[in-house]
Amino acid sequence: MMTGRSCYTASQFLQLLLFLAAQPPKTTKKIFGGGCAASKPRPVPKVTCMMTHLGKRHKIVDGLEKITGRARYAGDLVLPNMLYARVLLSPYAHARIVSIDTRAARTTPGVVAVLTAADLVTQGRMVGSRQTTTLAEAVVRYRGEPVALVLAESEAAAADGLAVLQAEYDPLPVVADLEQALDPSAPLIWPHGVPKAGADLTATHAAVARGSADTAAHAPTNIHEQKHFQRGDVDAGLLAADVTITRTYRTPIVHQGYMEPHACLADVDPFRSHLTIYTATQDQFGVRDEVARVLGLARSQVTIIPTTFGGGFGAKYGIIEPLVAAAALRMRRPVRLTLTRSEDFLTTTPSPATLITLTLGATHDGTLTALKADVQLDNGVYPYPLGGIVAVLLGGYYRCPNVAISIAEVLTHKPQVGSYRAPGAPQATFAIESSMDDLARELGCDPLELRLHNAAREGDLMGNGDPWPSMGLVQVLEAARNHPLWVQRPTEPGHAVGLAIGGWPCSSTPAAAVCRVDTDGTVRVHVGSVDISGVNSSFVLVAAEILGVAPQQVEIVQGDTRTGPFAGSSGGSQITYSVSGAVASAAQAVRQQLLELAAEQFEARIEDLEIVEGMVRVRGVPGRSIPLGKLARRGERQAGGPGPIVGEGRVAPAENAPGFVAHLVEVRVDQETGRVTPLRYVAIQDVGFALNPMLVEGQIHGGSAQGVGWGLYEALRYDEHGELLTATFMDYALPRADNLPSIEAIMIENPAPHGPFGARGVGEPPITAGAAALANAVRSAVGVRITQLPINDEVVWRAMRG
Amino acid sequence: MMTGRSCYTASQFLQLLLFLAAQPPKTTKKIFGGGCAASKPRPVPKVTCMMTHLGKRHKIVDGLEKITGRARYAGDLVLPNMLYARVLLSPYAHARIVSIDTRAARTTPGVVAVLTAADLVTQGRMVGSRQTTTLAEAVVRYRGEPVALVLAESEAAAADGLAVLQAEYDPLPVVADLEQALDPSAPLIWPHGVPKAGADLTATHAAVARGSADTAAHAPTNIHEQKHFQRGDVDAGLLAADVTITRTYRTPIVHQGYMEPHACLADVDPFRSHLTIYTATQDQFGVRDEVARVLGLARSQVTIIPTTFGGGFGAKYGIIEPLVAAAALRMRRPVRLTLTRSEDFLTTTPSPATLITLTLGATHDGTLTALKADVQLDNGVYPYPLGGIVAVLLGGYYRCPNVAISIAEVLTHKPQVGSYRAPGAPQATFAIESSMDDLARELGCDPLELRLHNAAREGDLMGNGDPWPSMGLVQVLEAARNHPLWVQRPTEPGHAVGLAIGGWPCSSTPAAAVCRVDTDGTVRVHVGSVDISGVNSSFVLVAAEILGVAPQQVEIVQGDTRTGPFAGSSGGSQITYSVSGAVASAAQAVRQQLLELAAEQFEARIEDLEIVEGMVRVRGVPGRSIPLGKLARRGERQAGGPGPIVGEGRVAPAENAPGFVAHLVEVRVDQETGRVTPLRYVAIQDVGFALNPMLVEGQIHGGSAQGVGWGLYEALRYDEHGELLTATFMDYALPRADNLPSIEAIMIENPAPHGPFGARGVGEPPITAGAAALANAVRSAVGVRITQLPINDEVVWRAMRG
Numbered sequence A, B: 001m002m003t004g005r006s007c008y009t010a011s012q013f014l015q016l017l018l019f020l021a022a023q024p025p026k027t028t029k030k031i032f033g034g035g036c037a038a039s040k041p042r043p044v045p046k047v048t049c050m051m052t053h054l055g056k057r058h059k060i061v062d063g064l065e066k067i068t069g070r071a072r073y074a075g076d077l078v079l080p081n082m083l084y085a086r087v088l089l090s091p092y093a094h095a096r097i098v099s100i101d102t103r104a105a106r107t108t109p110g111v112v113a114v115l116t117a118a119d120l121v122t123q124g125r126m127v128g129s130r131q132t133t134t135l136a137e138a139v140v141r142y143r144g145e146p147v148a149l150v151l152a153e154s155e156a157a158a159a160d161g162l163a164v165l166q167a168e169y170d171p172l173p174v175v176a177d178l179e180q181a182l183d184p185s186a187p188l189i190w191p192h193g194v195p196k197a198g199a200d201l202t203a204t205h206a207a208v209a210r211g212s213a214d215t216a217a218h219a220p221t222n223i224h225e226q227k228h229f230q231r232g233d234v235d236a237g238l239l240a241a242d243v244t245i246t247r248t249y250r251t252p253i254v255h256q257g258y259m260e261p262h263a264c265l266a267d268v269d270p271f272r273s274h275l276t277i278y279t280a281t282q283d284q285f286g287v288r289d290e291v292a293r294v295l296g297l298a299r300s301q302v303t304i305i306p307t308t309f310g311g312g313f314g315a316k317y318g319i320i321e322p323l324v325a326a327a328a329l330r331m332r333r334p335v336r337l338t339l340t341r342s343e344d345f346l347t348t349t350p351s352p353a354t355l356i357t358l359t360l361g362a363t364h365d366g367t368l369t370a371l372k373a374d375v376q377l378d379n380g381v382y383p384y385p386l387g388g389i390v391a392v393l394l395g396g397y398y399r400c401p402n403v404a405i406s407i408a409e410v411l412t413h414k415p416q417v418g419s420y421r422a423p424g425a426p427q428a429t430f431a432i433e434s435s436m437d438d439l440a441r442e443l444g445c446d447p448l449e450l451r452l453h454n455a456a457r458e459g460d461l462m463g464n465g466d467p468w469p470s471m472g473l474v475q476v477l478e479a480a481r482n483h484p485l486w487v488q489r490p491t492e493p494g495h496a497v498g499l500a501i502g503g504w505p506c507s508s509t510p511a512a513a514v515c516r517v518d519t520d521g522t523v524r525v526h527v528g529s530v531d532i533s534g535v536n537s538s539f540v541l542v543a544a545e546i547l548g549v550a551p552q553q554v555e556i557v558q559g560d561t562r563t564g565p566f567a568g569s570s571g572g573s574q575i576t577y578s579v580s581g582a583v584a585s586a587a588q589a590v591r592q593q594l595l596e597l598a599a600e601q602f603e604a605r606i607e608d609l610e611i612v613e614g615m616v617r618v619r620g621v622p623g624r625s626i627p628l629g630k631l632a633r634r635g636e637r638q639a640g641g642p643g644p645i646v647g648e649g650r651v652a653p654a655e656n657a658p659g660f661v662a663h664l665v666e667v668r669v670d671q672e673t674g675r676v677t678p679l680r681y682v683a684i685q686d687v688g689f690a691l692n693p694m695l696v697e698g699q700i701h702g703g704s705a706q707g708v709g710w711g712l713y714e715a716l717r718y719d720e721h722g723e724l725l726t727a728t729f730m731d732y733a734l735p736r737a738d739n740l741p742s743i744e745a746i747m748i749e750n751p752a753p754h755g756p757f758g759a760r761g762v763g764e765p766p767i768t769a770g771a772a773a774l775a776n777a778v779r780s781a782v783g784v785r786i787t788q789l790p791i792n793d794e795v796v797w798r799a800m801r802g
Helices: A010-020 A063-068 A155-163 A178-182 A203-208 A234-240 A284-295 A321-331 A341-347 A387-394 A425-443 A447-454 A473-481 A535-547 A575-602 A628-637 A693-713 A770-782 A793-800 B010-020 B063-067 B155-163 B178-182 B203-208 B234-240 B284-295 B321-331 B341-347 B387-394 B425-443 B447-454 B473-481 B535-547 B575-602 B628-637 B693-713 B770-782 B793-800
Strands: A029-031 A083-089 A095-101 A111-116 A146-152 A166-171 A212-214 A223-231 A243-251 A263-269 A274-279 A302-306 A335-338 A353-362 A368-378 A403-410 A495-504 A511-517 A523-527 A554-558 A609-612 A615-618 A621-627 A646-651 A659-669 A676-686 A742-748 B029-031 B083-089 B095-101 B111-116 B146-152 B166-171 B212-214 B223-231 B243-251 B263-269 B274-279 B302-306 B335-338 B353-362 B368-378 B403-410 B495-504 B511-517 B523-527 B554-558 B609-612 B615-618 B621-627 B646-651 B659-669 B676-686 B742-748
Touching: A083 A155, A083 A321, A083 A341, A095 A146, A111 A155, A111 A321, A146 A155, A146 A321, A178 A368, A178 A403, A223 A387, A234 A353, A234 A368, A243 A425, A263 A321, A274 A284, A274 A321, A284 A302, A284 A321, A321 A335, A353 A387, A353 A425, A368 A387, A387 A403, A387 A425, A425 A447, A425 A495, A425 A693, A425 A770, A447 A473, A447 A495, A473 A495, A473 A659, A473 A676, A473 A742, A495 A770, A511 A535, A511 A575, A511 A628, A511 B511, A511 B646, A523 A535, A523 A575, A535 A554, A535 A575, A575 A609, A575 A615, A575 A621, A575 A628, A575 A646, A615 A628, A621 A628, A646 B511, A646 B646, A659 A693, A659 A770, A676 A693, A676 A770, A693 A742, A693 A770, A770 A793, B083 B155, B083 B321, B083 B341, B095 B146, B111 B155, B111 B321, B146 B155, B146 B321, B178 B368, B178 B403, B223 B387, B234 B353, B234 B368, B243 B425, B263 B321, B274 B284, B274 B321, B284 B302, B284 B321, B321 B335, B353 B387, B353 B425, B368 B387, B387 B403, B387 B425, B425 B447, B425 B495, B425 B693, B425 B770, B447 B473, B447 B495, B473 B495, B473 B659, B473 B676, B473 B742, B495 B770, B511 B535, B511 B575, B511 B628, B523 B535, B523 B575, B535 B554, B535 B575, B575 B609, B575 B615, B575 B621, B575 B628, B575 B646, B615 B628, B621 B628, B659 B693, B659 B770, B676 B693, B676 B770, B693 B742, B693 B770, B770 B793
Parallel strands: A029 A742, A083 A335, A274 A302, A368 A403, A523 A554, A676 A742, B029 B742, B083 B335, B274 B302, B368 B403, B523 B554, B676 B742
Antiparallel strands: A083 A146, A095 A166, A111 A146, A212 A223, A223 A403, A243 A353, A263 A274, A263 A335, A353 A368, A495 A659, A511 A523, A511 A646, A609 A615, A615 A621, A659 A676, B083 B146, B095 B166, B111 B146, B212 B223, B223 B403, B243 B353, B263 B274, B263 B335, B353 B368, B495 B659, B511 B523, B511 B646, B609 B615, B615 B621, B659 B676
């Protein structure tokens, strides 16, 4: 049973159901952008149109456990002698801690200890990120900052102890939002210098953020980092333009809204100071390294065991693990902490609010001449710079010779932000795609044709000046152009279709996998990646395809940080792209071993053998066949033979494989109330090659639903004291099933040159375009340009009233 | 905590202490039989005399857990919802089950169920071996046969239920021993045909048992298998002899006497009929296959997780696992069964009693001309033929042109026998080495020189007609010849030294391993073998040696049957011999990957690089070095690079590497009481190459102690009704610390051509010679030839009285 199940939102549940659907809806179309012959990455065998399992719809391998509640989540785990933790969160956004009176809590029946910062080995180690700051020392700097930990023999006793735990605070001035933070008279969040960044950003962020930075060496401000990206001469470009438009866009703080709140169990070996941490994380190796660093341990003294994953969307790169681990070390007992839903809203890392002022210039024929942007991001209390990605996308979707983008990463008294599915992309896309729509209107041209005219192709530049690798923006736009919803789009008042494109550079990280064959023919694939979206179910198909066995014959062995071959984090849309290649390579090594054994057995050449339905056969000689299990047995028995069947695969893709989308949304806008009702949604995406179309469709459906959430419903609202006003699912409006349109997923297969079988990352692109498409639909339906998210009734009503 | 700890015997505890000793005694000498340059097996890198870790004394890696009681044994494990089992054992050696009244047991508070054969899926599947017969159906055939299982919510409730569980029996005639079984008028154990053998013998047994078999196609008897091995013409050989001697030897049933009784926990996945079994087994893959076969499941539906091992010595190849698994399947709950010490004596698989009549013939110059033997083995109720090994050794220690050996494998109403460290060897060695000693006496020659004159060399024939591979019998005899205890052996009445040689062919099985390097430089070696004698501690040294890191930097990852690369059973003295090669090969692959990365980094040739103290260095350029962890990080980060560091190793040794010993024992015999006191023990052994001399010494000490137990103390005694009279450690005389002499271990290093770094199996040889050496010492001391084991006070006293 998952903790917090009663808090499932409809959209999350919908996404789960779509993953699990036994007979999925047949609304999916596939358009082969690059023909069927998938390209050939280095370690991946040649594939042909004759594939048996890949490219077909398969259920996920662990659906039964998940849908029946048998899957064990971190919050379900109990160890002997375990302590249950509850955390005291700061009620102030900025205050000095005067005292913490632990007496009443300590004497509560069942409470074993109350820990404050002074009790933890992490004291004084604070290095300026959410996860490295375990408990506040002296000062709290955001509402929800952990102050003390109650440890008890039961969950109930911990709650009782927390209820009587008292801290006294001396409130200090609060910097609650971007405007306040940038006011020169504002107090400084870090008057003595911004703490060193946590350096926990994913490889993507590092790779794409190549602008010239000036890290505010001059007068101290609340801007922790400024960056400028430019190419050409933006002033000349604006002069050359026949039309220019300037708009300012605002987006709020949005939470990832995963089903499973953060939960973590740390166990400690009393002899060796070795920690074993059971946690739902997207990045087991990264969290392992971080916990070791924060606690001053060697990496090999920490083992992360990744538990069944109840949703993360970028938020589960380690938040509470160092705190729980430090408590376990202190107590020399296992400690488990599960956040309540409200605690989770208060003390985790949502997506930053942004303020983007964007100017576009174009000539009469629709050719962009200039793009100028000023971007501010509200990153909360610690540096977590995401502006680089905003710049990459803002300045990268379209060809433009003259670009200038300024980024200010700003600190406020709010929780540090973090990644949320395609971090920065919904915000950047909302701005550029709203402006492109208005530019088309100004130019009097078709908005789709304007985009197609300017769309970036492979080799064109991203906002940071690097060239795009192979990408499919043109292909998705061409598919949108021919879609009935676009061709026959309604034009009546209050009823229209909006279009937006979006994209994501996607990440890649080197990865390894190990493949073995058992004597009953079972193929086992050992991976160290964490399955957050059904990736294991795709690995099964890759191995089955290469080894000629049924997918039911393939098992995934989930590695932890001790047992697992390395893989990068399950984020950045990289796992299928990276790890599938390693799985393919390992399976290929095993295939070769099996064929060599069979060739010896049959006195045949390897070229004359094939593997079909779990048997190696001599082509054209029906009687000459042997099951893989028997060959495996030979390997395990034959003295002087080759040895047991086992092969390793290692890959390091040479480039990323960006994923692009074009989304169409049909809306009805109630002209009395301003309410926007999405009626129909078409999500067209270049997926490279859909290893398992059912899972890719699940990603497209889930991401589109979250995009609608960004567009119409979601915002974390803080008051001027930094108090969170929306810390429950009653107040924070995740879309429910009845708030969502039917979503049609259309997969374009434009193979990635380095992707396994041509696959691209598919997880992040579908969230990018929804908000912009909705804004453009509203503009077409009721004639008002909404420049802030979410586009709720009040915003539209006020806009319509001028 | 280990269940049954109060039953530790001194000799077992001694053996453990020897393993764990921090500062081991420095009594060990090493004599390099083949020079220092170890031979080079296929996948193993060249080794030189410059080895850093191998060949030096190192503590075992898990000593701390074991000596502090933190190690978790199967009997320590508790799962939520687990049932505790106790088993009802038959009080009769042969009886019809009239009825089982389960009512009182079922209604005992806390008891959940009482299961009989009819309740298990194994009903009717009985295939004629101890482990496949889970609960008796209709008839019991040995004292201690499991009849019913009580399942309760606690251990105490299960015991209460067992106490009131009543079965009614109708006793049937009992065949209690060899003589009775072979009497033509005896009842047949299996009147309707002997059930098919379990086919569970180790590869060794199968490989060495190549005699011509006639499986009693004629009149049914209690002999389940007869075999005849012969070469030359034994009658002609006897005619050509100047001296012949004939002796008849008896050995009793001996129990393995491990510290940890059999214990097993089976968990069941209610959805998939998947069983996970936690058990102390020497052969996880074999037990997995057997459980699946008995329960009618696919192998992939069963996972064995090997737990910390508390001793097995051949007895833990699966006994109670199918029963516990069947109960878990039936109850759909986890079930744990731990045998009490007495139950363990009653219902497990000891070593067979034997009756061996042996005739040797030789010419005056001491050359053997004939060897003739009749061997009978009491195998208990199911076939478990061990006579093949007896023949291999009886007819293989010495060159002899004319050999005839007849083996009768006999059934009785006793528990089925099983393997016990060098199964069959102590019995065979007791016979041949006693007779060789008397032959020397008859010939008037030195007993050591007689042995040396006839000793088998590489290429000479074993008892089954196959040639010996490289072996070191001559070398150990030469070392004994020069040992002070032999050179200056006492000759006074009641005080003498006995000599015997012994040997074991040793097994090998293909094996695989996977090696990885983590970013902090930790090397992880993933194996699927079970560590029963510190083998993991040797694997650590192999990897450390090849990768140039400290042993502390190497971790062993223990694989189970799902996660582990295949390895054979931890028996037959094969694991170090087989798996070390796979570990070496995997480490070598990883070394190559690291050197390639470093060569690129330093723009150097691989030949110019070395790995020292965890750093790759350019030879002769002190500043140019990089830690392995940094190279691993490069592999995990570099786009377009080689990928993470991981390598697999696979080996399948082409031949076995026999291990030979010469043992000297000094005794004092009390001429009034007949008591034999061993004073000093010298165990000389060809170990090939001692990867970790401390562990090899531990094996030699432990095996020698058990050999003394065979010689002087141990016997399972049954009465004429088949009742076991010695079912506790009060009655079954394992040697205590004060019953044992000081043991000097001398290692001869005569490298095995296919062993990793020349290593041979070392576990089994040291148990083989003790009983014979003691008998020969007694003969020298008091002039009587003892032909039965154990050589206890009464036996010697009676012999001295004529």
